[in-house]
Amino acid sequence: MLAYRLSASDINALVDPKKLVTVVEKALIEAPRPPRRVAIEYEGSWLGVMPASGLGFYSVKIVGVYPENPRRSLPLVRGILMLIDPKSGEILLEADAGPATAWRTAAATIIAFRIMGYGGGVLGVIGAGVQADYHIRFVRDTLGYDKLLIYDIVSSKAEVLASKYGGIAVSLEEILRRSDAIIAATTSREPVVHGDILRWGAIVASIGAPKPVRELDDRVVERSRCLLVDSREGVMSESDEWVKASKLVELSEALRGVKCDWGDVRVYKSVGYSLLDLAIAIHLYEMVKSSLPYVI
Secondary structure: OOOEEEOHHHHHHHOOHHHHHHHHHHHHHHOOOOOOOEEEEEOOEEEEEEEEEEOOEEEEEEEEEOOOHHHHOOOOEEEEEEEEOOOOOOEEEEEEHHHHHHHHHHHHHHHHHHHHOOOOOEEEEEOOOHHHHHHHHHHHHOOOOOEEEEEOOOHHHHHHHHHHHOOEEOOHHHHHHHOOEEEEOOOOOOOOEOOOOOOOOOEEEEOOOOOOOOOEOHHHHHHHOEEEEOOHHHHHHHOOOOOOOOEEEEHHHHHOOOOOOOOOOEEEEOOOOHHHHHHHHHHHHHHHHOOOOOEO
């Protein structure tokens, strides 16, 4: 059997956001904990190898984050995601890791929003790159929002993304003061979410890359007290933003009923988790089998 080979356009056409969330939740609850990913940094970029198993499959993703790529008109995230038959070793699917990562990251954020009590209102997005685009699309198609505010250090990018989704390009301070929920999707090495400005009851999802990226200042975490995270080990080893937290609760634990002892804001921090890769690979495999034959 030949593997299904999926480009970015194939992936974007195949993903069903609501079905993907269901598969991600199933993987988080039922699949065994994956081994720690191997990650290295070199020349200002980051490269990771992320294996996982469960729900009848192996998956492995080799992916890099290349902060200078947008200036070269190249994708920020590049790599390959594979789904493998654990009995025969046959590669069942090969997918562009960039959009696959964006979709699964957004799906996990939706789950985190639900856990943190997202109720619509004003959605603020910090950053206007690929992850921001996928997250806005995912929220729009699942949970919804009443008003959309977008900030980017390059104001023209914020304006383009805002026009795509019926939002408004605004200042960073306006997003922090007005938003009921905030998605930070940047590669900033300095905090972009400031705890002294956030409104009471705000929900924050920080989904930027691992170190040296830092999106949250210490005051945000102090106000949240508990951090909801995709992977405790990943966040503790690849981020410095958790240090002021009194407790870290994983998505998988929260889905099983473990509670976060929140403060007056609620924060989700992700750095990437290979069970999410397993979930998107399985979802794509199921979707492509029921549609047109994308084969080598």
